[in-house]
Amino acid sequence: MRGAFVTGTDTGVGKTVVAAALVAALSARGLRVAPVKPVVTGLDEPDPERPLDHVLLGAAAGVPPERVTPLTFGPALSPHLAAELSGAAVEPAALVAAARAAAEGADVVIGEGAGGLLVPITRGYLIRDYALDLGLPLIVAARPGLGTINHTLLTIESARAAGLRVLGVVLTPWPAEPDAMQRSNRETIAALGEVEVATLRRAGVEVADLAGAGAALPLERWGLT
Ligand SMILES: Nc1ncnc2c1ncn2[C@@H]1O[C@H](COP(=O)(O)OP(=O)(O)OP(=O)(O)O)[C@@H](O)[C@H]1O
Numbered sequence: 001m002r003g004a005f006v007t008g009t010d011t012g013v014g015k016t017v018v019a020a021a022l023v024a025a026l027s028a029r030g031l032r033v034a035p036v037k038p039v040v041t042g043l044d045e046p047d048p049e050r051p052l053d054h055v056l057l058g059a060a061a062g063v064p065p066e067r068v069t070p071l072t073f074g075p076a077l078s079p080h081l082a083a084e085l086s087g088a089a090v091e092p093a094a095l096v097a098a099a100r101a102a103a104e105g106a107d108v109v110i111g112e113g114a115g116g117l118l119v120p121i122t123r124g125y126l127i128r129d130y131a132l133d134l135g136l137p138l139i140v141a142a143r144p145g146l147g148t149i150n151h152t153l154l155t156i157e158s159a160r161a162a163g164l165r166v167l168g169v170v171l172t173p174w175p176a177e178p179d180a181m182q183r184s185n186r187e188t189i190a191a192l193g194e195v196e197v198a199t200l201r202r203a204g205v206e207v208a209d210l211a212g213a214g215a216a217l218p219l220e221r222w223g224l225t
């Protein structure tokens with residue numbers, strides 16, 4: 001599968017914004033994009049300002065949300081706990097098969113994890129295992145500000161230890177006028193992580209705005225076009 005898997009240094013760090021910006025920008029170039037996310041939790045507590053992840057990713061690609069995510073849970077919990085509380089038996093192979101089916105006929109796949117890289121989907125199967133099973137290289141969404149160096153380098157180290165290739169880091173949302181610490185964080189992560197560090201400006205949830213923001217990411221260099 002050609003594409004990338006967007007993980008993050010934490011939950012709520014901007015993975016969906018980065019993934020949706022990639023999906024929208026690639027779709028705007030005429031590519032058929034398959035967004036995939038193994039599981040979405042928190043359907044009981046929707047944010048009135050933002051669509052659910054699979055809804056936004058689907059809208060950005062022009063595909064139905066059910067094609068993006070085969071598994072959803074109501075409580076806003078780690079997937080393994082949401083599944084255990086609901087009594088559902090989660091079969092990792094079925095999640096991978098659903099992603100492969102969604103990717104059929106597509107030019108490029110953009111995945112999104114849930115939470116960070118070591119979040120359990122089941123007690124024996126982490127988001128990192130799912131990324132490995134899809135065979136996609138990683139893009140790490142990270143905050144621009146204080147604390148991001150440690151979180152980002154830990155994520156990169158954990159990815160590489162498992163044999164995942166890291167295409168790059170995206171600091172998000174990147175301000176129009178970054179301060180000295182933010183600029184330093186970008187340089188420091190690039191140097192210590194030996195990785196490209198791109199940035200994503202603030203974008204709304206409209207597909208055109210996401211496409212405009214995503215167009216500034218290094219789509220060619222990351223082999224996505
Ligand atoms: N480039 C950006 N433009 C606008 N908002 C952003 C951007 N980057 C991060 N954010 C903010 O970060 C918050 C979380 O973003 P997002 O939903 O993408 O996180 P996530 O990592 O996908 O979370 P989850 O773990 O729930 O999937 C949003 O409410 C948004 O306001």
Ligand SMILES: [Mg+2]
Nearest residue numbers: 015016053112
């Ligand atoms: Mg998300």
